[in-house]
Amino acid sequence: MQIYLPIAELSVNALVLLGLGGLVGLLSGMFGVGGGFLITPLLFFLGIPPAVAVATGANQVVASSVSGVLAQLRRKAVDFRMGLVLLGGGVIGSAGGIWVFAALARAGQVDVFVQLCYVIFLGGMGAMMLQESLATLRRSRRPGAPVRRAHVHTWVHGLPFKMRFRASGLYISVLPPLAVGAMVGFLAAIMGVGGGFIMVPAMIYLLGMPTKVVVGTSLFQIIFVTAFTTVMHAVTSQTVDMVLALLLILGGVVGAQVGARIGLMLRAEQLRILLALLVLGVCLRVALDLLLTPDELYSLAPGVMP
Amino acid sequence: MRWLALLLLLACPARAETIVAGLSQTSVAITADFTGEEILVYGAVKREAPAPDGPPLHVIVTAEGPQGQVVVRKKERRFGIWMNGDAVRVDRAPAFYAVAATGPLGAILSETENLRHRITIPRAIRAVGISSEARDAPAFVDALIRIREVEGRYALDEAGVSLAEETLFRADVMLPSNLTEGDYRVRLFLLRGGRVVDWQEQVIPVAKAGLERWIFNLSREQPLLYGLLSLLLAAGAGWGASAAFRLVRS
Numbered sequence A: 001m002q003i004y005l006p007i008a009e010l011s012v013n014a015l016v017l018l019g020l021g022g023l024v025g026l027l028s029g030m031f032g033v034g035g036g037f038l039i040t041p042l043l044f045f046l047g048i049p050p051a052v053a054v055a056t057g058a059n060q061v062v063a064s065s066v067s068g069v070l071a072q073l074r075r076k077a078v079d080f081r082m083g084l085v086l087l088g089g090g091v092i093g094s095a096g097g098i099w100v101f102a103a104l105a106r107a108g109q110v111d112v113f114v115q116l117c118y119v120i121f122l123g124g125m126g127a128m129m130l131q132e133s134l135a136t137l138r139r140s141r142r143p144g145a146p147v148r149r150a151h152v153h154t155w156v157h158g159l160p161f162k163m164r165f166r167a168s169g170l171y172i173s174v175l176p177p178l179a180v181g182a183m184v185g186f187l188a189a190i191m192g193v194g195g196g197f198i199m200v201p202a203m204i205y206l207l208g209m210p211t212k213v214v215v216g217t218s219l220f221q222i223i224f225v226t227a228f229t230t231v232m233h234a235v236t237s238q239t240v241d242m243v244l245a246l247l248l249i250l251g252g253v254v255g256a257q258v259g260a261r262i263g264l265m266l267r268a269e270q271l272r273i274l275l276a277l278l279v280l281g282v283c284l285r286v287a288l289d290l291l292l293t294p295d296e297l298y299s300l301a302p303g304v305m306p
Numbered sequence B: 001m002r003w004l005a006l007l008l009l010l011a012c013p014a015r016a017e018t019i020v021a022g023l024s025q026t027s028v029a030i031t032a033d034f035t036g037e038e039i040l041v042y043g044a045v046k047r048e049a050p051a052p053d054g055p056p057l058h059v060i061v062t063a064e065g066p067q068g069q070v071v072v073r074k075k076e077r078r079f080g081i082w083m084n085g086d087a088v089r090v091d092r093a094p095a096f097y098a099v100a101a102t103g104p105l106g107a108i109l110s111e112t113e114n115l116r117h118r119i120t121i122p123r124a125i126r127a128v129g130i131s132s133e134a135r136d137a138p139a140f141v142d143a144l145i146r147i148r149e150v151e152g153r154y155a156l157d158e159a160g161v162s163l164a165e166e167t168l169f170r171a172d173v174m175l176p177s178n179l180t181e182g183d184y185r186v187r188l189f190l191l192r193g194g195r196v197v198d199w200q201e202q203v204i205p206v207a208k209a210g211l212e213r214w215i216f217n218l219s220r221e222q223p224l225l226y227g228l229l230s231l232l233l234a235a236g237a238g239w240g241a242s243a244a245f246r247l248v249r250s
Helices: A012-031 A035-043 A050-074 A080-107 A110-141 A173-189 A196-206 A211-236 A242-265 A267-292 B002-011 B111-117 B139-151 B209-222 B223-248
Strands: A002-005 A010-013 A162-165 A171-172 A296-301 B017-023 B028-030 B037-047 B057-064 B067-078 B081-094 B098-100 B155-157 B161-164 B168-175 B183-193 B195-208
Touching: A002 A242, A002 B223, A010 A012, A012 A035, A012 A050, A012 A242, A012 A267, A035 A050, A035 A173, A035 A267, A035 B168, A050 A242, A050 B223, A080 A110, A080 A162, A080 A173, A080 B028, A110 A267, A110 B081, A110 B209, A162 B195, A171 A173, A171 A242, A173 A196, A196 A211, A196 A267, A211 B223, A242 A296, A242 B081, A242 B209, A242 B223, A267 B081, A296 B111, A296 B139, B017 B183, B017 B195, B037 B183, B057 B161, B057 B195, B067 B111, B067 B168, B081 B139, B098 B168, B111 B183, B139 B155, B195 B209, B209 B223
Parallel strands: B028 B195, B098 B155
Antiparallel strands: A002 A010, A162 A171, A296 B067, B017 B037, B037 B168, B057 B098, B057 B183, B067 B081, B161 B168, B183 B195
């Protein structure tokens, strides 16, 4: 069933888009990531223009995050206070990212910069997560091994402006969450992602938040970052394709609910291993595009060049 | 004076053969289920006198979409990775261009006439002054043509026009599904011995219709409203799915 996308200006198979949305929604519900880091590259492969893929991807992430956060809210797994602090940092980072993106677009280097960001951040985070969760799994297999302490004091705890985050059971400085938020906001603007794949590990390892509130809080923050991104793209570049978004969303919201169910059945360490493998897989795919000689050396872009 | 007029009339062979042509449709509407469209171009050669002797008659049909500026970039290996290097700006390139003819263009069309009417694909692209932008600028224009041919936006069919009895002709022009809106110009050329004997032009407006039209207009005229509507749609769908699943479970 072919359908014409009014903003992307091409005709695609509606069932493929529904399936794509469903798959990404499933992963988003399981891991608490928005799924933008999957949907944007996948839309490229379908031949959707990059600008439309990034903007519409952000719009789809809003829907899957709303659907996911509602499930987490009922389990009381959202730390609103932490979410708001992260969001504060996110707005600052996003503004910086928009500025950098515009400068790169003028130089014609957006593609390579976005790809490098994917490789560096997906690769780094994926490797860290995999290594950590495999170590945890090994420890839990060896009975009698010492259990890691819940609160390890690091340099993070020596910083000023401390704040109490009751839902997370933390009393830490607001600076690290602000920095994490800013980092994620920056990447959201550049890569067209919600940033969950970076935020989830950062919350666990850097901020020391308990895993049970990480997913909900991450989704809560992602909703606002991607909502901001969507409206901004709609106003500045007019590249949000409502029809494309709706098809992805229809598949995505169903997938997210199923994913949340599956997530409940798996152990936290297993979830983290799976997410790490997924992140590394996407990283590898993007890295190959950078390293292998492309079939077509030339590319076309409409419009003006300075 | 009367003698002179008669002499001029006889000596003027240019209008001896003219085109009468029609299109299978007057407009193309892009709706939600648009998957491309085929336009039939048909016509006949009108003559005051019997067909002249000499080189055989040929017909060329071109269809041209809206023009736009295009930046062509070339990837280079730098620091071990492939990234964009040189870029060339092409002033005007049609978003769609199809040529159909009764024979090989090189044989039936002279270069002078090609220049005058901009008939072949390279001639339809205006790339003046590009040689100053990159060392191998022509390769960039070749790449533009190659990429658009793969996308189905540019097409050349040298056996695409069928001509019967040097009088009746027809051609089918395929419009692909990735179509850009605008006025599409269909031109018909009548040739003898490489020279254009007569030509004419018809315009087919290609426009989005129905819901596609409404969505596109809203995104251009009320972008903020459009963005907020997209958000509302997304949030609503997310909430709806959550509510529906709770209902199913209870």
